[in-house]
Amino acid sequence: MENKGFVEAIRSMTAGEQRLWLIDIIQVTEAVKRNEASKDDLYEQVSELYDYLLETQNRRSWWEPDEGGTQVYIVIGDSFAGSMKIALKQLGWEDTHRVISFRDNYAIGPLWQLQQEMGRRQRREWFRDYIYDEHDEDAERDDFLLLKQFAAIPAQADITIWTGSNASEQVGLRLSMYLLRNRSKDIRIKNAADAYSRLFKRPEATGLRSGEIPADKLQAILSREDKGISLTPEERERMAEEWSELAMKPEVLRIWKDGSIVSVEENYYDTYILSKVDKLHKQQAQPDFIKSARVIGEAMGHLDQQIGDEFFEYRLRALIYEGMLEIKGVPGAMRRYSIRKKASPSPIKKGPENA
Numbered sequence: 001m002e003n004k005g006f007v008e009a010i011r012s013m014t015a016g017e018q019r020l021w022l023i024d025i026i027q028v029t030e031a032v033k034r035n036e037a038s039k040d041d042l043y044e045q046v047s048e049l050y051d052y053l054l055e056t057q058n059r060r061s062w063w064e065p066d067e068g069g070t071q072v073y074i075v076i077g078d079s080f081a082g083s084m085k086i087a088l089k090q091l092g093w094e095d096t097h098r099v100i101s102f103r104d105n106y107a108i109g110p111l112w113q114l115q116q117e118m119g120r121r122q123r124r125e126w127f128r129d130y131i132y133d134e135h136d137e138d139a140e141r142d143d144f145l146l147l148k149q150f151a152a153i154p155a156q157a158d159i160t161i162w163t164g165s166n167a168s169e170q171v172g173l174r175l176s177m178y179l180l181r182n183r184s185k186d187i188r189i190k191n192a193a194d195a196y197s198r199l200f201k202r203p204e205a206t207g208l209r210s211g212e213i214p215a216d217k218l219q220a221i222l223s224r225e226d227k228g229i230s231l232t233p234e235e236r237e238r239m240a241e242e243w244s245e246l247a248m249k250p251e252v253l254r255i256w257k258d259g260s261i262v263s264v265e266e267n268y269y270d271t272y273i274l275s276k277v278d279k280l281h282k283q284q285a286q287p288d289f290i291k292s293a294r295v296i297g298e299a300m301g302h303l304d305q306q307i308g309d310e311f312f313e314y315r316l317r318a319l320i321y322e323g324m325l326e327i328k329g330v331p332g333a334m335r336r337y338s339i340r341k342k343a344s345p346s347p348i349k350k351g352p353e354n355a
Contacts, residue, residue, distance in 0.1 A: 021049050065152040069098035072153050074161040076102045076172035079211030080192070084162075086215040087222055098157075100149045103142050106171035107254050108311045111246050115178060119247065126252065131310050150179045160188045160228050164210045166306035167254040170261050174243035181240045190228030195221045209306050255305050269307075270315055273299050274324065277341050289328045289338035292316055 028045045031037035063085060065072055071093075075081050081101035088097050110126050113119030124139045153159065159180065163173045173189060180187060192210035197203055199221055213221075231239075242261075246254075251263035276298045281287040296312045316339065319325045329337030 025049070063094075063099045064149055065098045065100065065154065065157065067154050069096060069154060069157055071097045072100060072157045072159050073097060074100045074102075074159065074172075074176050075210065076106070076163070076169045077209065077211045078103055080162070080209070080213070083211065083213060083215040083218050087219040090215070090219050091222060093222075100146070100153075102146065102172045102175070104139070104172075105168050105308050105310075106175070107167040107305070107307050108252060110250070110252055111171070111254075112248065112250060114175070114247055115243075130314050147179075153180075153183075155185065158186065158188070158227075159183075160190050162190050162192050162210055164191060164193045164306075165207055165256060166209060167256045167261055168306060169210060170256060171243075171246060171254065174239045174246065174261075177236055177239035178243040181236070186230055187236060188228035188230050190225075192218070192221070195225045199225060207304060253307075253311070255307075267315070267318070269299070269303075269312070270319060270324075272303075273312065273315060273319065274341070276302075277325070277339070281341060287340055289326075289340045291338050292331075295339065 025042075025045055028037055028042050032039060032042050073084060075084055078101065081099055081103075084099055085094075088094050088099070109131075110119070110123045112122060114123060120139075120143050127139065161173055161176050163169045177187075192213055193206050193208040196208065196213050196217060197205040200217065246261065246263070249263045251265065253264050253266050253268055255262050255264060255268075273295070277290065277295055280290050280295065280298060284290075292313065295316065296309050299312050300307070300309060316325070317331050320327050320331065320339065324342060325339045326342055327337055327339055331337050
C-alpha cells in the first residue's frame, strides 16, 4: 500500500480504533524499554497494525460505487450496512453490488442546512457538546466520504434506498433523494422491516430498525423479495422538498408518527423519563439511587421510537442539571453514575407529553 493509501486508512479509522491501537503500541514500547519485551515484539505489533490498516482499506473501498457496480444499495446505520455486506457476500453478489451507508442517527441532532458545510459543522459541534466528544473528527471524515460516494455512482447503476418505519431512516431516505435529485435513472425504495415481516410472517416486526434484521434473514429477503417500489418523478421531487423543509427546522429531536417525520422539542421525553424513574423507585423499599443505564433501558424498552440511548443519556444529564434528579458518581458514562428523584424538585418549565 502506498503512503497515501496508508494515511487514508488511518483517517478512515474511528477515534476509538485509533486510541486502542496507540495504547497497544505504547504498552509494548514501554515493555521494551523495561527489557520485558524485545524490539521484535514491537515490530510484530506495528506490522500487525499495518496489516490491519491494509485489510481495512481494501474492505472499505471494495463496496464503494465504481463503474463495475450495476446495483447500489443506500442504507442507514452501521449495523444494517454490516449485515447487508455479509448477505451480499453470502449470495455471491459482491462483484456487482455496492453499498453506501449513512452512519449518523438522524432522529437526533440539528439538520439545519446539512447539505452545506456550515450545517454539517453545526451538527458535529452539537454532537461533540452534548453526546460524545469524538464525534467531531469521525463525522467530518464520514461527511466527506458520503458525498464522494454519491458522486461516484455510475450513471447506469440501479439504485435502491433501504429504509424503515422510524425517524432516522426516513430522514436518511429524504436526504438521499435530495442528493440524487438530478439523477434521471429509476430509483427504488425498500422497507426492510416490512419485507422481513411479510417473508417470515412476523407482523410485529414492522417497527424494527433495519439494523436489527440478521444477515441470514436479509439474505433471504434479497433473494426472494422484489427490488422495491419504483418512485415516480413527482414522488422523488416531493421527498427532496421534504428534506429541504427539514433542513430549515431548528429542532434536534424527531419522531416517526402517523407516517410522517415530526420535529419536537428536545425535552419531549423528559416527563416520560421521570415517570420511569418513579416506576423504578416504587420497586424499592425506599427511593434510592438507581443506575442510570437501568433508567435508560427502562425508557427505551417501552418506547415505539428508535431514538438511541445516547439521546436519553443526554436528557438524563439535563434533568440532573435542572435539579430534577440527584446524582451519585461521575456523569461521564452510563455505567459510572446513579440517579434518584429529588424529594421536592423544581417544576419543569415545559413538560412534553407522556409517552
